[in-house]
Amino acid sequence: MWILRIFILSFFIGFLANGQIPxxxxxxxxxxxxxNKDLIDFSKKFDFVVSHHRIGYWLGNKNYYKIITLNKNGWQVWESYYKKGKIKFNKIKKQPAQEKYHDLIAYFTANNIWEIDNTELNTYNKPRYLITEDGDTLFNKRKIVADASTDNLNFISKNKAKILGLYSSDINSESSNRFEKCDIFFQKWWDSVIK
Structure with missing residues (x-):
């Protein structure tokens, strides 16, 4: 009888977990x-993965992922590091309460991050202008900084993966504003749960 109860409980937890996948x-x-091959390989043992990493010249072409995962055991927090040139994934010892994850996913959902188009996200629509001290308006072309970084969010489930990455914060569009809000929220959320 107790085996049947464990099976039913496991099934119920798995069903609830899958219902949380956007x-x-x-x-x-x-x-x-x-x-993101290492992240893709890592994600195969989970139902859903959200990760953040930053790409840029100063990071030496290494992906340092901040990761949250969902499987039948619920939500968990992981991070990557490098040892002898190979990427490793480490489960954070102090795991936050499950409600914390719901707060993050609810914020992403409220800001429609799942619907953002990555191409549209990085389209620069408006001309840059600068008002000088004398009140003159100077129009400039967008300048690309060679050593700028790109913040990326990855969403990976069993059968699909989505990446959103914003190269430059001077892109001002509805999508970029939503992405930046979610990116900042994720960073603050991460700092609050791993300390």
Missing amino acids: KFEHNYSKNDSLY
């Missing part, structure tokens, strides 16, 4: 899959 469009390209 719907999103797959947009991973072959290059995204290759660049």
